Amino acid sequence: MTASMSQCLMQMVQTDYAISDYQSEIAPRWCSGCGDTAILTAMQRLCRDEQLPPEKTVSVSGIGCASRLPHYMNAYGFHGIHGRALPIAEGIKIRRPDLHVFVTMGDGDCCSIGAAHWLHAIRYNMNMTVLLHDNNVYGLTKKQASPTSPHGMKSNTTPFGATLNPLNPLTVTLGVSNVSFVAQAVDWIPDLLYQILRQAYHHKGLSFIRILQRCPNFMEHRFDDWVRDPSKMRILTHGDGLRLAPDLSRVYKNQETHDPLNMERALALAALEGEIPVGILYRNPNVPCYDELRAGERPNTPALVETVLNEEFDKVGIWPDGAAAQVGE
Amino acid sequence: MQQAQFANSFPSIKDAAPASVSALRPALFARYGALSELRHDYPLVLVDEGQGATLLRPLSRIIDDILKAAAAPGADGEAMRQQVLKLEARIRRAVNGGRAGRLSALWRTAAAEMVKESGEAPFGPLDSNLDAARRHLDLDGEVIGCNAETPARVVTHAWKARQDAKARRFRKRVESLILRLSDILKSDHMKSHEAHGAEALASAMGRDVDGSIDFDALSGVLERARPEDRLPEDRVKRIRHALEALRCQPFFGPGRASQSCPKRPEPYNYTFTSVSDALNAHRARLPDVLEFTKAMTVAELEVDNKYRPELHDPVFARFDESDLTAEQMDLLPSALICLRDGVTVSAEIARAYEALACGLPITVLIQVDDLLGPTAPEPPRNSFGAGTTRLASMAMGLNNAFVFQAASAHLFRMCRALRRGMDYDGPALFCIYSGATPSVRGVAPYVLSAAATEARVFPNFTYDPAAGADLASRFDLSVNPQCEADWPEHVLDYEDREGQGCRERIAFSFADFAICDARYQRFCHAVPQDGWTPAMMPTAEHLAEPDEGNAIESSYVLGIDPENRLFRVVVDAKIVEAALRCNDAWRRLLELAGVNNSHALRLLAAERKAREAAxxxxxxxxxxxxxxxxxxxxxxxxxxxxxxxxxxxxxxxxxxxxxxxxxxxxxxxxxxxxxxxxxxxxxxxxxxxxxxxxxxxxxxxxxxxxxxxxxxxxxxxxxxxxxxxxxxxxxx
Structure with a gap:
C-alpha cells in the first residue's frame, strides 16, 4: 500500500520529531496573551509525543481567530469557510483514513453557522479530534455576541446586553445520538489541556473537546474569577483519565472521581453553574464509526483510481477496427 | 525607513555573471531603488512658526492627516485618496528633481498639472477633490528634500523658530519696561511748570476749543496748586538713560514702544560660518550686552521704586561680563555657527570645541558629508574607515554642552530632541550626517544616511545636561534600530535559480555600508553564486566570533547589481578590522546607555561568585x-x-x-x-x-x-x- 510504503520511507529518514518540526515558518499572529497559543502548543506537544509524521497530519478549520491554527502547524492544513470545517474534515477522513485529522473551530464557527454540521458530525462519529475554542465572543471581527456569550454581555451587536441565555455546547453534544467522547478543558491549565487532548486523540470516534479560552482584547475579564480562584475549577479524575502533577494538585484541590460512562452525571456536570468542570465528561469506545461502517473493500490507491477510470473511459471509447478486440484481449 | 511598496524590489540569483564591485550595493537596498515612488520621511516640510507645536512634518504624514479628515469611507473617498496620493507622489518627484518652494505653492502647481493632464475641465471631479483636500491643509512652510543642504536648512529653521520665540518674549518684557518707565517720567512731567503753562494746557485740550476757556487763568490756578514733590534729578537722568538703552537695543528688531528711538540700529546678525567670526562678534558686542543688561536691571528696580543709589550705584559701576547671569544671557539671541566637515578647516572645528567648552550660548552645527574618510589619509594615521564619526562622542566629554547626533534620514524622528537642544540655555552641538557623500554614487542621500545609522557608523543619540543629574537621564540612544544588538537584522526576500522565493535574515553591518563607497570598493570582490563555498561566512557572524578559524578572506556581505542580481561581496581584512572598531565604539555607547554596563556586570559576577561560595x-x-x-x-x-x-x-x-x-x-x-x-x-x-x-x-x-x-x-x-x-x- 502506497501510504504505508511512504510512511516506512519517512521513518527511515526521520524517526524523532521535535516540537519545532510542527512549528510553521509563520509566527502566530494572535493577540498578545491569547489563549489560542496554549491550544496550539498542546497540539504540537501531542504531535511530538505521538511522533505523528507531519505529512500524515492535517488540521482543518473554518473562519475565526481559532481557525488560523492550521497556518501555524507544519503539517497539512485546510483553512475552510465559515462553519464548514467539519464536512471538509469528514471528506478528508473518508478519503484518506490514514491521516490524523484535527478540527479547530471557534464558538461562532461551530455553534452558530456550523451548528447543523456539528450535530451531524457528532452523530456520524468519524475518527477525528474536534477542538472547540470557546472564548464566548466573535473576536476576529472585533466583538460581536456569539451563541455562547453570557446573558447581558454588551457587544457591537448587543449594545444593551445579550438578551438570550447562552447555548451550552457540552449539553448539546451530549444530547446527540451516537456521541462517543465529550471533554472540557481550559487554556489556563495547559498541562490538563494537553492530557485531555491526548486522551481524545487515542479515542476511536469523534472526540469533542470544548476549550474555554481567554480573549484578552474583547472578553478581557470573562474568566478571571476562575483563573484566580482554583477552588472554582472542578477537576474530573478517573482510573485511566487525568493525572495531576503534584504541584498542580496542590493548587487544584477541588477534584471529583467521575465515571466517564455515566451519561447522567456527565449531563449534570456539563450543566454545572458557578464551577467549571475540567476533564472527560463522557467516553464510550463502543459507538460505531461511520467511516468504518462505510469503508470500501479496496483502498483508493492512485493505481486503483487510474484502472477504474480507464475501465470507465473504455466503455465509451471509439476504436479503430480491430483495436477494441486487442484491448479486450 | 518607511515604505509603502516594493515594486521591482525582488533580488534574484539566477544567471549572475561576474560583476564589477563598483556597480554593487548592499542587498537590503533592493527595496529602495526607486525612492521617489516610495512614501518615506522626505520631502520634509519646515513648518512655519505659530502653526502648532511641530517644527518638521513629513509630507506623507501631512497627506495622511488630510485624508483622515477629508476622505470619507466609500467609493468617493477612495477616489479622493488615490488622487491625493498621486498628488503627493508628484510633489515628491518635483522636490527630488530640484524644485523648491512652499507646500501651498507646490500643491497648487502639482494640482494644476494633474488637472491639465487629465484633460478635465476646471471644477471637475479631480479638481474639486484636490481642492477639498487642500482646504484641510492647516500648515505651510518650505518643502525640502534629503540632500547636501538638508542639515543646515533644518537646523537653521529650528534655530530661527527658537529666536522668534525669544524675540517675542524679549519684546514683551522690554516694551513693558519702556511703557512703565515712560509713565514715571510722564507723571513727573505733569508736576512741572511747563506742563501747567497756558500753551501746554491749550494743546492738551485740542484745537476745537471755542475760546470759552481762559487758559492763562487756568494755568494760574493750577500753578498755585502745583505739588512740589518732583523726582530727584539723578533718578530722572537714570531713567532716561535706561529708557534710551532699552529703546535702542541692537539685539532684536524694535517693538512698538521703541519706534521713537532716533537711532534705530539694525539688529545684529547672529548666523556665522566660522567660529572665529562668531567669537569676534561676541567680543565686539559685549559692551552693548553689558550696557543693555545694566539698563534692564536698573529699569526693573526703578519701576518698583527699589533702586537705592547708595547700594546699587557701586554695583553697576563695576558691572562686567562675569556678572551676567544665565537668565540674562538667555534673554538675548544665541549665535548659530554652521560648519561643514571637509569644507571648514579642521582648526575651525577644534575652535568650536573650545567655544562650546567656554559655556557661551552658541549653537554649533557640524555637517558631516563623508563619514569614512579616505582609505590612505595624510598624514598616515590609524583611521581606516573612521573618518569623522566621533565628533559628537568627543563633545559629550565637555559635560555642559547639549550634544545631538543624527543622520538626515532620522531628523523627523529626532525632532523633539532637536527642539530640546535649541531650548537648552547653554552651548549646543548638532552633528548631522547629510548622506551626500561625493564618493558614493547611485545611492540616494536619504538611503545612505539611514544606512549609516543602521550600520552603527553614525548612531543617533542625544546628551542633554538639562535632563537630569545622571547619565541615565542625560544620554538617550533609543532612536536606533534594534538598539541592543551589535548589528540590526532585516529580512531579505529573493528568488533562487528556480524562481522560488527565499527568505533570509541578514545583519546590516559596517561592511555593508563600506561597499557603497567607491574608495573602499578596491577592498572588495564580488562572487556570483557559482563561486559560493561553505567556507564563506557572513561578515556579521565573523565579527561576532573573530577568532573562529582563519576565515578573514572569506568574510562576505550580500550585494546586488543594477539588475538586482545577488552576489556575495567578499571584503578585505582591513574592512573587517574597521568594522570591529566600529562595533567597539557602538558597544561603548551602549554602555553609556546602560546596556551591558561593564561595571554592573563585574559587580554581579562578584556577587554571584560570593553567593555560590557561601x-x-x-x-x-x-x-x-x-x-x-x-x-x-x-x-x-x-x-x-x-x-x-x-x-x-x-x-x-x-x-x-x-x-x-x-x-x-x-x-x-x-x-x-x-x-x-x-x-x-x-x-x-x-x-x-x-x-x-x-x-x-x-x-x-x-x-x-x-x-x-x-x-x-x-x-x-x-x-x-x-x-x-x-x-x-x-x-x-
Whole structure:
C-alpha cells in the first residue's frame, strides 16, 4: 500500500520529531496573551509525543481567530469557510483514513453557522479530534455576541446586553445520538489541556473537546474569577483519565472521581453553574464509526483510481477496427 | 525607513555573471531603488512658526492627516485618496528633481498639472477633490528634500523658530519696561511748570476749543496748586538713560514702544560660518550686552521704586561680563555657527570645541558629508574607515554642552530632541550626517544616511545636561534600530535559480555600508553564486566570533547589481578590522546607555561568585540537630493562586511556575534571552541577568496567568528600583 510504503520511507529518514518540526515558518499572529497559543502548543506537544509524521497530519478549520491554527502547524492544513470545517474534515477522513485529522473551530464557527454540521458530525462519529475554542465572543471581527456569550454581555451587536441565555455546547453534544467522547478543558491549565487532548486523540470516534479560552482584547475579564480562584475549577479524575502533577494538585484541590460512562452525571456536570468542570465528561469506545461502517473493500490507491477510470473511459471509447478486440484481449 | 511598496524590489540569483564591485550595493537596498515612488520621511516640510507645536512634518504624514479628515469611507473617498496620493507622489518627484518652494505653492502647481493632464475641465471631479483636500491643509512652510543642504536648512529653521520665540518674549518684557518707565517720567512731567503753562494746557485740550476757556487763568490756578514733590534729578537722568538703552537695543528688531528711538540700529546678525567670526562678534558686542543688561536691571528696580543709589550705584559701576547671569544671557539671541566637515578647516572645528567648552550660548552645527574618510589619509594615521564619526562622542566629554547626533534620514524622528537642544540655555552641538557623500554614487542621500545609522557608523543619540543629574537621564540612544544588538537584522526576500522565493535574515553591518563607497570598493570582490563555498561566512557572524578559524578572506556581505542580481561581496581584512572598531565604539555607547554596563556586570559576577561560595560552604557544614521548621508562606496576593513551591521565592531569585505557562509569548517578547521555552514550549527563566529588573517586573505584569515572580533586584544600581519593587510586590 502506497501510504504505508511512504510512511516506512519517512521513518527511515526521520524517526524523532521535535516540537519545532510542527512549528510553521509563520509566527502566530494572535493577540498578545491569547489563549489560542496554549491550544496550539498542546497540539504540537501531542504531535511530538505521538511522533505523528507531519505529512500524515492535517488540521482543518473554518473562519475565526481559532481557525488560523492550521497556518501555524507544519503539517497539512485546510483553512475552510465559515462553519464548514467539519464536512471538509469528514471528506478528508473518508478519503484518506490514514491521516490524523484535527478540527479547530471557534464558538461562532461551530455553534452558530456550523451548528447543523456539528450535530451531524457528532452523530456520524468519524475518527477525528474536534477542538472547540470557546472564548464566548466573535473576536476576529472585533466583538460581536456569539451563541455562547453570557446573558447581558454588551457587544457591537448587543449594545444593551445579550438578551438570550447562552447555548451550552457540552449539553448539546451530549444530547446527540451516537456521541462517543465529550471533554472540557481550559487554556489556563495547559498541562490538563494537553492530557485531555491526548486522551481524545487515542479515542476511536469523534472526540469533542470544548476549550474555554481567554480573549484578552474583547472578553478581557470573562474568566478571571476562575483563573484566580482554583477552588472554582472542578477537576474530573478517573482510573485511566487525568493525572495531576503534584504541584498542580496542590493548587487544584477541588477534584471529583467521575465515571466517564455515566451519561447522567456527565449531563449534570456539563450543566454545572458557578464551577467549571475540567476533564472527560463522557467516553464510550463502543459507538460505531461511520467511516468504518462505510469503508470500501479496496483502498483508493492512485493505481486503483487510474484502472477504474480507464475501465470507465473504455466503455465509451471509439476504436479503430480491430483495436477494441486487442484491448479486450 | 518607511515604505509603502516594493515594486521591482525582488533580488534574484539566477544567471549572475561576474560583476564589477563598483556597480554593487548592499542587498537590503533592493527595496529602495526607486525612492521617489516610495512614501518615506522626505520631502520634509519646515513648518512655519505659530502653526502648532511641530517644527518638521513629513509630507506623507501631512497627506495622511488630510485624508483622515477629508476622505470619507466609500467609493468617493477612495477616489479622493488615490488622487491625493498621486498628488503627493508628484510633489515628491518635483522636490527630488530640484524644485523648491512652499507646500501651498507646490500643491497648487502639482494640482494644476494633474488637472491639465487629465484633460478635465476646471471644477471637475479631480479638481474639486484636490481642492477639498487642500482646504484641510492647516500648515505651510518650505518643502525640502534629503540632500547636501538638508542639515543646515533644518537646523537653521529650528534655530530661527527658537529666536522668534525669544524675540517675542524679549519684546514683551522690554516694551513693558519702556511703557512703565515712560509713565514715571510722564507723571513727573505733569508736576512741572511747563506742563501747567497756558500753551501746554491749550494743546492738551485740542484745537476745537471755542475760546470759552481762559487758559492763562487756568494755568494760574493750577500753578498755585502745583505739588512740589518732583523726582530727584539723578533718578530722572537714570531713567532716561535706561529708557534710551532699552529703546535702542541692537539685539532684536524694535517693538512698538521703541519706534521713537532716533537711532534705530539694525539688529545684529547672529548666523556665522566660522567660529572665529562668531567669537569676534561676541567680543565686539559685549559692551552693548553689558550696557543693555545694566539698563534692564536698573529699569526693573526703578519701576518698583527699589533702586537705592547708595547700594546699587557701586554695583553697576563695576558691572562686567562675569556678572551676567544665565537668565540674562538667555534673554538675548544665541549665535548659530554652521560648519561643514571637509569644507571648514579642521582648526575651525577644534575652535568650536573650545567655544562650546567656554559655556557661551552658541549653537554649533557640524555637517558631516563623508563619514569614512579616505582609505590612505595624510598624514598616515590609524583611521581606516573612521573618518569623522566621533565628533559628537568627543563633545559629550565637555559635560555642559547639549550634544545631538543624527543622520538626515532620522531628523523627523529626532525632532523633539532637536527642539530640546535649541531650548537648552547653554552651548549646543548638532552633528548631522547629510548622506551626500561625493564618493558614493547611485545611492540616494536619504538611503545612505539611514544606512549609516543602521550600520552603527553614525548612531543617533542625544546628551542633554538639562535632563537630569545622571547619565541615565542625560544620554538617550533609543532612536536606533534594534538598539541592543551589535548589528540590526532585516529580512531579505529573493528568488533562487528556480524562481522560488527565499527568505533570509541578514545583519546590516559596517561592511555593508563600506561597499557603497567607491574608495573602499578596491577592498572588495564580488562572487556570483557559482563561486559560493561553505567556507564563506557572513561578515556579521565573523565579527561576532573573530577568532573562529582563519576565515578573514572569506568574510562576505550580500550585494546586488543594477539588475538586482545577488552576489556575495567578499571584503578585505582591513574592512573587517574597521568594522570591529566600529562595533567597539557602538558597544561603548551602549554602555553609556546602560546596556551591558561593564561595571554592573563585574559587580554581579562578584556577587554571584560570593553567593555560590557561601552556598558551597553551607552545604559542606553539617545541619544543626534541631533546625526549626520554617513557617509556611501564605500566598494571599491575587492573582497568584499557587502556593510558593519553588525555593527561588525564598532567596529573592526570580522564578516561573512553568507548568502553568500558556505559551502566550508575552514574556519572551519582553526579553527572549531572559525568558525561554522548554521542550514543552513552556517558559522558564534561562538567565535572570540577561535583562533588567524592570523587564522582569514588566513581564510579570504582562503575564496573562500571573505565574512570573520577579524576586529581588539583582543590580542595586538600576534606576527607579523603589518603584519597581513596589510594582513587583503583588507577584512575590
Amino acid at each position: 552556598e558551597r560552604k553551607a552545604e559542606a557544614e553539617p545541619e544543626p540537630a534541631l533546625a526549626p521548621e520554617p513557617a509556611p508562606a501564605v500566598a494571599e496576593a491575587p492573582p497568584v493562586a499557587a502556593e510558593p513551591a519553588d525555593e527561588g521565592a525564598a532567596d529573592g531569585v526570580p522564578w516561573i511556575e512553568t507548568a502553568r505557562c500558556t505559551t502566550c509569548n508575552e514574556c519572551t517578547q519582553v526579553n527572549s534571552a531572559m525568558f525561554r521555552y522548554n521542550e514543552n514550549m513552556q517558559a522558564y527563566i534561562a538567565d535572570p541577568d540577561a535583562g533588567t529588573y524592570r523587564q522582569l517586573v514588566e513581564a510579570a505584569e504582562g503575564c496573562q496567568v500571573s505565574i512570573i515572580h520577579p524576586g529581588q533586584p539583582r543590580n542595586p544600581d538600576e534606576p527607579n528600583l523603589a518603584e519597581l519593587i513596589e510594582r513587583a510586590a503583588p507577584f512575590a
